[in-house]
Amino acid sequence: MDWKYYEPHFAADSSPKLPAEFMKEGAWSGHRRFAYDLVRFAQPRVLVELGTLYGTSFFSFCQAVKDGSLPTRCFAVDTWEGDPHTGSYSHYSDVIYEAVHSFTTEQFSGIGATLRGTFHQALPRFAQGSIDLLHIDGYHTYEAVLHDLSTWLPKMADNSIILFHDIAVRSGDFGVYKLWEQLRDYPRLQFNHSNGLGVLFPKGCPASFQPLLQQQDRLAAYYEKFRS
Ligand SMILES: C[S@@+](CC[C@H](N)C(=O)[O-])C[C@H]1O[C@@H](n2cnc3c(N)ncnc32)[C@H](O)[C@@H]1O
Known part of the structure; x- marks a missing residue:
């Protein structure tokens, strides 16, 4: 199957709750358009997100699963209390979580x-x-993200992302x-817009992704159009 550029409608955009x-x-x-196309293409069985907040990224993954009638199960892990970078939102935790x-x-x-809980608890x-x-998007210090990667890497399947x-x-x-600089020797893609998104293949890269990796510049130029 070739990579496809979809024109999705995100249900989350019109929710009065979000x-x-x-x-x-x-x-x-x-990054929502890339995330959507990625899920439709990769068809993961299990997708886990570390850091969800209002679900901007999570609902783009879920939308792709729904539209593609994929068998994927998506899990959003968050305390819904914030961290030093988002700021604590513990006063609104229940409202946002609900x-x-x-x-x-x-x-x-x-x-x-x-x-609902810590990454460690999940x-x-x-x-x-x-x-x-x-998807690793929790606390963004070097130490925190290294910890997230180290603790979750054993959970990753072969050819995973x-x-x-x-x-x-x-x-x-x-x-x-x-x-990200230290991970330069792994097969990967990167987008520099919207704070940057790295796409890493830590345990092998399926042949189906090779053409995409060879078109990194063209891919980045396309998705950059959707920068926020
Ligand atoms: C940058 S926000 C996530 C943004 C989200 N992916 C989006 O699309 O808007 C980071 C979230 O990670 C959560 N978080 C940070 N460290 C955590 C940890 N160790 N366990 C659980 N949640 C954590 C925070 O509560 C916060 O809601």
Whole structure:
């Protein structure tokens, strides 16, 4: 199957429960089209997201699963309390969690599930080698993202994919870019817009992705048009 550029409609954009500005103009919004096309192409069996907040990224994954009638199960892991980079939103934790949880249930029943707790607490829910697509988007210091990668890597299947958000942010103590530099020898793709998104193949790269890796510049130029 060839890579396809879809024209999706994201149901999350018109939900009264979710803030439209987060969906359409948030830090992650510029990667939704790629995320959607990636899920339709890769057809992962198990997709896990570490860091969901309002679900800008999560609902783009779920939308692709629904539209493609894929058998993928998507899991959103978050305390829904914030971290030093998002700021603590513990006063609104229940409201935000309920909005994300109820939208998941209403729109993506049988597809999406929310796991409210720390990334560490969610680890035992997944067998070794069982995750096909992992999105790491929690706390963004070098130490935190390295910890997330190290603890979740054993859960990754052969030929699986890890997405890293914020690989282009060099301000403050953001350190995803440092880890991304260290991962340069793995097969990968990268987008520099919308804070940057890294696409890593940590345990082998399927032949179906080779043409895509060879067209990195063309791919980046296309998806950059959707930058937020
Ligand atoms: C940058 S936001 C996620 C943004 C989201 N992916 C989007 O598309 O907008 C980071 C989230 O990670 C969560 N988080 C950070 N570290 C965590 C941890 N160790 N365990 C659980 N949640 C965590 C925070 O509560 C916050 O909601």
